[in-house]
Amino acid sequence: xxxxxxxxxxxxxxxxxxxxxxxxxxxxxxxxxxxxxxxxxxxxxxxxxxxxxxxxxxxxxxxxxxxxxxxxxxxxxxxxxxxxxxxxxxxxxxxxxxxxxxxxxxxxxxxxxx
Amino acid sequence: xxxxxxxxxxxxxxxxxxxxxxxxxxxxxxxxxxxxxxxxxxxxxxxxxxxxxxxxxxxxxxxxxxxxxxxxxxxxxxxxxxxxxxxxxxxxxxxxxxxxxxxxxxxxxxxx
Numbered sequence: 001x002x003x004x005x006x007x008x009x010x011x012x013x014x015x016x017x018x019x020x021x022x023x024x025x026x027x028x029x030x031x032x033x034x035x036x037x038x039x040x041x042x043x044x045x046x047x048x049x050x051x052x053x054x055x056x057x058x059x060x061x062x063x064x065x066x067x068x069x070x071x072x073x074x075x076x077x078x079x080x081x082x083x084x085x086x087x088x089x090x091x092x093x094x095x096x097x098x099x100x101x102x103x104x105x106x107x108x109x110x111x112x113x114x
Numbered sequence: 115x116x117x118x119x120x121x122x123x124x125x126x127x128x129x130x131x132x133x134x135x136x137x138x139x140x141x142x143x144x145x146x147x148x149x150x151x152x153x154x155x156x157x158x159x160x161x162x163x164x165x166x167x168x169x170x171x172x173x174x175x176x177x178x179x180x181x182x183x184x185x186x187x188x189x190x191x192x193x194x195x196x197x198x199x200x201x202x203x204x205x206x207x208x209x210x211x212x213x214x215x216x217x218x219x220x221x222x223x224x225x226x
Contacts, residue, residue: 004157031212041201043158043216055211090157099207100146100165103214105157 003027004106006091012112013081021076021109023091030096031055032074033103034066037088049074050097078111086113116141120204120217127194127224135189135220137178137204145206147171147180147187148214152201161189161202194224 004025013019025032033056034046048056052068063079078085091106121136139147146165150158162171167182176191187204204217 033214035214041152041219041221043203043214043219045213045215048211048213056213092158094212097210097212099209099212100163101207101212102160102163103212105150105159107157 004091004093004104006089006106006109008109009107010110010112012114014114015081015083017081018077018079019081019111020078021089021091021111023074023076023106025072025091025093025104027093027095027104029093029104030071031094031101032068032071033092033094034074034076035090035092035105037090037108039087043090047074047076055097081111081113083113086111116145116206116208116215118204118206118215118217120202120220122218123201123221125220125222127222129196129224129226130193131224133189133191133194133198133222135202135204135222137187137189137217139185139187139204139206141185141206141208143209144182145209147178148205148207149176149178149187149189150203150205150216152203152219154200158203194222196224196226198222199224 047066049068088108092103094101094103148163149161162173164171164180170179
């Protein structure tokens with residue numbers, strides 16, 4: 001019973017390609033997030049959606065486009081991949097937007113751009 | 115803006131040693147504070163949290179106290195085990211949107 005799942009777990013692709021990462025949560029949460037973890041393990045928020053509505057967009061290049069078809073899903077599409085996009089991408093969810101709410105993280109998707 | 119600073123690792127300890135990982139924060143207002151743990155090859159898990167000054171979060175033998183006067187949230191454990199080897203992240207939750215701002219992470223390695 002995985003609470004937050006992501007596919008694929010690994011993604012290797014060439015520069016210039018377009019790829020998507022999918023995220024699903026079965027916790028009934030209203031809020032979902034995308035975080036990027038770089039090679040030094042530093043984690044930074046990219047996007048947040050609440051009830052399918054974009055809430056946070058942290059100056060991410062517009063090659064990155066999140067899409068939330070419903071509350072349980074938040075996908076990340078990346079156009080024209082660059083070497084610097086190589087990272088681990090984590091999806092997370094929380095019950096709602098209230099400060100202090102626990103976020104539940106998926107297992108991550110390791111993206112390698114060659 | 116808001117930020118979190120935590121001690122650089124790696125921290126290497128023998129089993130049953132005492133652990134402290136320092137964390138300080140800068141924030142306007144009164145954020146919530148968290149410690150998350152990342153085991154090798156896995157996502158992050160919440161270890162403990164505190165939502166107001168002087169609160170103590172605790173879980174699995176780990177503790178941290180929200181100290182407003184020193185803007186700190188240091189993680190401690192009295193006796194570490196090999197299974198505690200992981201990367202530990204201190205984080206704060208930005209008011210309004212539950213956005214997590216993380217420290218750089220501290221890798222802990224515990225040897226038998």
